[in-house]
Amino acid sequence: MTDAGHLLSDLITPTVRLGVTGLSRSGKTVFITGLVKSLLDLNAVPRFSALDRQHGLKVYLEPQPDDDVPRFQFEDHLAALSGPDPDWPESTRRISQLRLTLEWPAGDWARQALGMPSRLHIDIVDYPGEWLIDLALLDQSFSDWSADAMHYARTAFKPEISADFLKFCGKQAAGDPAEEAIAIEGAKLFKTYLGQSRQRDPSRAILGPGRFLLPGDLEGSPLITFFPLDLPREKNVGRAGSLHALLERRYESYKTHVVEPFFKKHFSRLDRQVVLIDVLTALNGGAKGLSDLEHGLEGVLKAFRPGANSWLSFILPRRIDKIAFAATKADHIHVTSHRRLEAILDKAVARAARRSDMAGADTRSFALAALRATENVDKVASGVSYHCVRGRPVRGEKVDGRTFDGKKAAVVFPGDLPDDPLAAFDPEVAQVGQYAFTRFAPPQLLPTPDVPVGRAAVSTAAEPPWGPTHDGASHASPAWPHIGLDRLFTFLFGDELP
Numbered sequence: 001m002t003d004a005g006h007l008l009s010d011l012i013t014p015t016v017r018l019g020v021t022g023l024s025r026s027g028k029t030v031f032i033t034g035l036v037k038s039l040l041d042l043n044a045v046p047r048f049s050a051l052d053r054q055h056g057l058k059v060y061l062e063p064q065p066d067d068d069v070p071r072f073q074f075e076d077h078l079a080a081l082s083g084p085d086p087d088w089p090e091s092t093r094r095i096s097q098l099r100l101t102l103e104w105p106a107g108d109w110a111r112q113a114l115g116m117p118s119r120l121h122i123d124i125v126d127y128p129g130e131w132l133i134d135l136a137l138l139d140q141s142f143s144d145w146s147a148d149a150m151h152y153a154r155t156a157f158k159p160e161i162s163a164d165f166l167k168f169c170g171k172q173a174a175g176d177p178a179e180e181a182i183a184i185e186g187a188k189l190f191k192t193y194l195g196q197s198r199q200r201d202p203s204r205a206i207l208g209p210g211r212f213l214l215p216g217d218l219e220g221s222p223l224i225t226f227f228p229l230d231l232p233r234e235k236n237v238g239r240a241g242s243l244h245a246l247l248e249r250r251y252e253s254y255k256t257h258v259v260e261p262f263f264k265k266h267f268s269r270l271d272r273q274v275v276l277i278d279v280l281t282a283l284n285g286g287a288k289g290l291s292d293l294e295h296g297l298e299g300v301l302k303a304f305r306p307g308a309n310s311w312l313s314f315i316l317p318r319r320i321d322k323i324a325f326a327a328t329k330a331d332h333i334h335v336t337s338h339r340r341l342e343a344i345l346d347k348a349v350a351r352a353a354r355r356s357d358m359a360g361a362d363t364r365s366f367a368l369a370a371l372r373a374t375e376n377v378d379k380v381a382s383g384v385s386y387h388c389v390r391g392r393p394v395r396g397e398k399v400d401g402r403t404f405d406g407k408k409a410a411v412v413f414p415g416d417l418p419d420d421p422l423a424a425f426d427p428e429v430a431q432v433g434q435y436a437f438t439r440f441a442p443p444q445l446l447p448t449p450d451v452p453v454g455r456a457a458v459s460t461a462a463e464p465p466w467g468p469t470h471d472g473a474s475h476a477s478p479a480w481p482h483i484g485l486d487r488l489f490t491f492l493f494g495d496e497l498p
């Protein structure tokens with residue numbers, strides 16, 4: 001193509017901005033790496049069915065359009081996952097972006113005449129789900145937020161988590177003179193309490209501000225040097241020079257300089273969205289775990305479909321039209337439970353959508369493993385058949401009292417998910433800790449097979465495309481084993497492809 005043709009083609013190339021979000025460790029980094037690697041590897045097994053019959057298809061990475069957003073470190077993450085001693089990559093800590101371009105021979109006569117292929121840019125925007133929590137702050141004053149935050153701290157699931165912070169707050173009076181050292185100490189204790197409550201009680205995952213949990217490049221900045229105070233009901237604005245006034249000013253600056261720009265500059269430009277959720281961990285929290293998950297989903301849906309008069313509704317020039325909800329790490333369970341996992345997530349999304357009055361976007365739920373680390377194994381013991389998975393538990397992981405070294409393989413029975421999704425929400429049936437999920441190391445990957453496009457075997461998620469392994473240490477899988485990436489991609493982009 002000529003330079004002029006390239007320029008014109010760039011101008012008229014449709015761009016779809018895909019947001020990828022989820023709480024910390026929900027699987028965003030592995031998902032983006034797996035999706036991009038699978039698309040770049042046209043010869044990979046299993047192939048992407050949406051692209052299987054497209055002759056002349058090219059997929060490549062291009063420089064991203066926004067110079068002020070860090071690039072998603074695809075190559076580093078891929079190197080971590082596909083080296084001789086594969087390890088999970090470093091997780092998402094801030095926003096990042098990657099541009100992937102799909103190109104195929106022109107379909108319409110105008111492009112053919114100009115010698116221009118058809119192209120599609122997919123701009124993938126990875127951002128922490130914790131940052132979505134902050135949307136609620138935009139409609140809250142400092143005193144309203146303080147009242148909520150202090151209430152949550154006092155009703156913490158484990159009181160020792162918030163004890164130091166509450167003790168410190170007990171010594172501060174709103175009218176005390178503003179002191180930086182107090183603001184720093186209070187913010188530090190508040191941040192520690194938030195982090196610990198997140199770890200110990202997943203229901204607190206919706207507590208913010210989000211940057212206290214994942215500060216991105218704000219670490220140490222005055223913008224996150226504030227904390228909530230017990231405020232007298234009648235006193236809504238701090239007296240000049242008081243601690244109250246200082247913390248209130250910082251809170252408002254956080255909204256103006258951190259929260260608003262994120263929603264205006266990044267969030268409002270998304271066209272489609274993937275929300276990754278660790279449903280298996282929620283299931284292990286029994287019925288309460290699932291009700292917390294539903295609560296969290298409600299908050300997420302409110303961000304995607306804000307009320308007509310909310311702050312966000314004024315800045316959203318367009319609306320996200322497709323949202324994929326994905327239950328990640330589905331390779332922790334046997335294939336017979338994958339559909340059940342999908343059905344449980346689907347129920348949780350439907351219930352949250354009803355409560356948040358969500359309508360107008362095409363949503364679908366998926367069971368997903370962006371990198372499949374296990375294979376399905378059926379074991380018979382005392383005449384009973386168990387649906388197990390086999391993989392290499394990560395170093396230090398305990399299975400049946402035995403500590404693993406990261407090299408040896410283990411066969412584990414994680415438990416079967418219920419056939420009726422409603423059973424997972426029923427406190428009479430769903431118990432805490434009823435499953436045994438194991439953290440597995442990434443598989444050892446074989447080099448991409450050199451199979452010409454159009455002749456590669458297409459595998460299904462039902463059976464792994466590689467045979468049974470006999471020794472975990474030498475276990476090697478085909479190019480990029482996954483569960484569900486193909487279906488999810490087709491849902492999101494099928495309408496944009498030839």
Ligand code: GDP
Pocket residue numbers: 022023024025026027028029030031088089090091092328329330331332368369370371372373439440
């Ligand atoms: P992020 O914080 O959302 O970026 O989460 P990551 O993508 O870093 O994933 C967090 C952890 O979840 C990883 O270190 C893995 O232990 C696990 N994980 C993520 N995706 C998969 C998957 O497809 N299969 C398995 N077995 N584990 C996964």
